[in-house]
Amino acid sequence: MIRRDVKVLVLAAFLLGVFLPISGVEVEGASRGDILVSRPLAEALDLAAGDPIRLARTRDGSDPWPYRIVGIYEPIPDPIKITRKRYEIRMHLQDLLDREQSSDGDEPSRYAQYINVGLVDPDRAGEVADQLNQDPFLYARPARGAGGDIDVFAVLERFHLAIAVIALMGSCAFLLALMVMRAEERRETAGILRILGVRRSRILGEVLVEGVLIAVPGALFGIVLAAAAQGSINRFFQWKYDTALVFVQITPLLAAKCLALSIPLGVVAGLAASWSILRQDPLSMVQR
Amino acid sequence: MSRPVVEARGLTKIFPMPSGAVTALQEVDLLLDPGESVAITGPSGCGKSTLLHLLGCVDTPTSGQVLIDGVDVAGLNDAARSRLRLTTIGFVFQRFFLLPMLTAGENVDLPQLEAGAIRRDCRRRTLELLDYVGLADRVGHRPSQLSGGEMQRVAIARALANRPRIVLADEPTGELDEVTGEQIAALLHRVHLDGTTVLIATHDRNLASSAHRRLVLGGRDHRLHEPGVDR
Numbered sequence: 459m460i461r462r463d464v465k466v467l468v469l470a471a472f473l474l475g476v477f478l479p480i481s482g483v484e485v486e487g488a489s490r491g492d493i494l495v496s497r498p499l500a501e502a503l504d505l506a507a508g509d510p511i512r513l514a515r516t517r518d519g520s521d522p523w524p525y526r527i528v529g530i531y532e533p534i535p536d537p538i539k540i541t542r543k544r545y546e547i548r549m550h551l552q553d554l555l556d557r558e559q560s561s562d563g564d565e566p567s568r569y570a571q572y573i574n575v576g577l578v579d580p581d582r583a584g585e586v587a588d589q590l591n592q593d594p595f596l597y598a599r600p601a602r603g604a605g606g607d608i609d610v611f612a613v614l615e616r617f618h619l620a621i622a623v624i625a626l627m628g629s630c631a632f633l634l635a636l637m638v639m640r641a642e643e644r645r646e647t648a649g650i651l652r653i654l655g656v657r658r659s660r661i662l663g664e665v666l667v668e669g670v671l672i673a674v675p676g677a678l679f680g681i682v683l684a685a686a687a688q689g690s691i692n693r694f695f696q697w698k699y700d701t702a703l704v705f706v707q708i709t710p711l712l713a714a715k716c717l718a719l720s721i722p723l724g725v726v727a728g729l730a731a732s733w734s735i736l737r738q739d740p741l742s743m744v745q746r
Numbered sequence: 747m748s749r750p751v752v753e754a755r756g757l758t759k760i761f762p763m764p765s766g767a768v769t770a771l772q773e774v775d776l777l778l779d780p781g782e783s784v785a786i787t788g789p790s791g792c793g794k795s796t797l798l799h800l801l802g803c804v805d806t807p808t809s810g811q812v813l814i815d816g817v818d819v820a821g822l823n824d825a826a827r828s829r830l831r832l833t834t835i836g837f838v839f840q841r842f843f844l845l846p847m848l849t850a851g852e853n854v855d856l857p858q859l860e861a862g863a864i865r866r867d868c869r870r871r872t873l874e875l876l877d878y879v880g881l882a883d884r885v886g887h888r889p890s891q892l893s894g895g896e897m898q899r900v901a902i903a904r905a906l907a908n909r910p911r912i913v914l915a916d917e918p919t920g921e922l923d924e925v926t927g928e929q930i931a932a933l934l935h936r937v938h939l940d941g942t943t944v945l946i947a948t949h950d951r952n953l954a955s956s957a958h959r960r961l962v963l964g965g966r967d968h969r970l971h972e973p974g975v976d977r
Contacts, residue, residue: 650843653804654904655832656860657825740804744843 491553492528496546498700500530513547515557523557525549534574535703537610543700574601630723637731645735649743658736665732666725673724680720681713749816751912751943752778752801757810759796770796772968774810776961778912778945783938785946785957787973792964794947795916801945802835802914803827815911832861836905836913836942838934840920842897844889850876850900851885857907875903879933895926902933912943919950931956 493513495505505511507529512522533544551573577583583600590598641648648661688706695705735743754776761768770793778784786794799805800812803819812819814834819827831837844853851872858868876882879899881892889897898918905913915934919927931953938944938958946957954960961970 646843647845647847650845651856652828653802653831653837653843654857654860655828655830655835656856657828659825660860741799 488524489526490523490556491525491550493525493553494529494531494548495527496533496544497530498533498543499545499547500527502543502545506530513557525553532702535701537614537703540699540701540703626719630727633723633727634731637727638734641728641731641735646744648732648735649740652736652740652743661736662729662732665728669725669728670721672728673721674717676724677717677720681708681716684708685713748780750777750813751780751782751815752776752945753811753813753816754797754801755811755813757797757800757812758808759793759800759805760808769968771800771807771963774963774968774970776801776970778943780911780943781938781941783935783944783946783956783958785948785954785960786963786970787947787949787951787954787960788962788964790949793968794949794963797963797970798914798916798945798947802837803831832857833908834911836908836910838898838901838905838913838915838918840917842889842894842901842921844897844900844904846889849886849888850881850892850896850903853889853900854904854907857904861908871907872903875906876900878906879903893926894922895929898922898926898930899933902930902937906937906942910942912945913937915944915946915948917948917950918946919948919953928952 489510493511495511500506505527507527509527510524511527512524514520514522531548533539533546575586577586587598587600590596651661652658684706685708688708691706692704696702754774757771757774757776758769759771761770774797776797786797788794796805800807801814803812803814803822806820814830817830819830822830837843844850845856848856851869854872854875855865855868858871859865863871873882873885876885879902881896881899881903884892884896884900889900892900898921902913902918905915913934918934919930922930927950931950934944934946934953935956944957946953948954960973962973963970
């Protein structure tokens with residue numbers, strides 16, 4: 459049942475340094491199977507779909523078997539492997555087993571530590587993992603959904619959340635300091651208004667409106683800036699790390715969260731700063 | 747007989763200081779009838795400004811009572827005191843206290859709009875007032891574009907904006923030269939003649955002499971006296 463579900467085997471870095479590409483050269487013997495080559499590897503060795511290639515099990519390249527490249531694929535973006543060159547191939551599991559069992563009775567010199575298995579029906583991942591886990595020498599888990607504590611993206615998300623909280627706290631302190639300075643600048647004006655008979659609530663209302671008028675365009679500007687910059691940031695880091703990982707993505711939900719946080723924060727900071735001045739009596743506001 | 751515009755009974759103001767309490771006013775009594783013009787004189791630091799602040803509801807006495815138009819201000823909350831200042835009292839300060847970001851006209855508009863005036867009526871009144879103080883051609887000028895005397899004229903126009911029952915002027919000529927001070931004194935005298943009660947705190951003899959009644963604050967007892975009364 460499991461064998462039937464297995465479609466493609468992905469062997470990450472298994473044959474790094476062990477393949478002998480012969481692009482454009484007639485490879486001796488019939489192809490032992492079809493393989494896929496990762497895009498970075500194909501670029502590094504100038505390989506293309508249809509090219510013949512020989513793969514060996516050992517670094518010295520002895521006993522190479524001929525294969526045919528049937529496609530180039532973009533490696534699945536993985537933050538853990540961001541600094542690594544993704545020199546990978548994919549081959550059918552049976553071809554891999556044949557290759558490994560062909561060594562004249564020697565123990566295989568290399569082994570696969572991890573394999574990713576693509577299922578015809580991904581919804582059955584949990585069931586397949588359970589069956590595999592009946593073998594005491596195997597550990598399997600679904601790649602998505604039940605990642606638990608080793609879900610890299612979940613860990614990254616928590617890390618980003620922590621950074622965001624710290625940045626937000628710092629921004630709040632900075633914003634409050636700015637608003638206090640701004641309120642202090644208008645201390646005498648507020649004092650004059652109070653002496654003339656303008657109510658505190660009226661002045662706070664003006665501050666509230668002003669806060670909204672500053673916070674809303676400020677938040678929108680921040681979102682527009684981030685949205686405009688995300689393309690450049692992604693392109694730069696994708697170029698730098700040769701990955702398809704998306705580093706920045708301004709989603710509508712994220713923009714809404716930004717607005718929902720920044721507007722009340724801006725307004726509250728303005729009100730808090732103004733109240734620190736307005737709660738004083740009018741005379742002390744105009745007498746420095 | 748008409749009700750006094752301002753009545754102060756036993757006003758005492760003591761400022762707590764780290765080095766010991768400072769008494770600014772002691773048991774001060776004052777009665778201002780409608781249409782009166784009173785000048786309070788005395789040396790610097792004798793408590794003239796403090797008395798005006800108490801009468802203008804911008805400060806609270808340590809003890810004693812202030813009645814504005816028969817209303818005991820001690821029983822008013824902050825909003826009601828603000829309303830009283832806005833509608834019943836006009837302030838003129840030594841440092842003018844015009845809002846620098848507003849034009850002369852807007853400075854005069856402001857208390858009217860705050861009091862709920864319709865913008866069109868408010869502008870008409872502002873133009874009348876600026877004409878009254880001789881600055882009809884300076885409506886659109888900001889305070890930084892006006893001289894000291896002109897700024898004080900705008901401040902007087904602003905003080906009159908809501909047709910107050912009383913104008914409190916605290917050293918209104920303190921920052922002006924003698925000639926300009928005389929012009930301001932004349933203007934305040936005209937305000938009084940036009941029916942507004944005026945209380946001026948000053949050590950300017952000319953300004954004080956233009957008042958209907960003159961009182962002296964100071965001495966060791968920190969009380970108000972008629973001039974020449976032995977303290």
